[in-house]
Amino acid sequence: MRKRSYTCGLDAAIDVMGGKWKGLILFWLGEGPLRFGELRRTVAGISERMLILQLRELEASGLVHREVHHQVPPKVEYSLTEFGHSLLTALIPLGQWGEDHIERLKALP
Incomplete structure (x- = not known):
């Protein structure tokens, strides 16, 4: 396992969040526990392989x-930990910022 080194708190947060999908997965799990299939349907555009990797x-x-x-049949549920x-x-204020500025962001080249 590699030893992690960070320059600031934002660096650490971005490292654990890395990529497009983790934030969306966390967002939907914030609604409550979900099974794999439910998550796959809810997180639009994610492949099964990517969802497995991100989880x-x-x-x-x-x-x-x-x-x-x-x-x-076997049942597996995913939920957020206290840490999650x-x-x-x-992340909630970041999502609100995105909602507030979504039209402007869509218009960017």
Whole structure:
């Protein structure tokens, strides 16, 4: 495992969030636990492979909890940990900024 080195808090936050999909996954899990198929339908445009990869990374960083229910058919639910909820709380103002400026952002070349 590589030792992480950050220059500031924003650097650390961006490292754990890296990419387009993790923020969206966290956003939808903020609504409550979801099964894999529900997440795949909810996070528009994400491939199955990418969703698996992103969920594994979010779980490894302690943001997402994966719970396996031993039944037939197998059931796996994903939910936010307390750590994940704390990051989601920080992301909410960023999402609001995006909503407030979405038309301007759409118009950018």
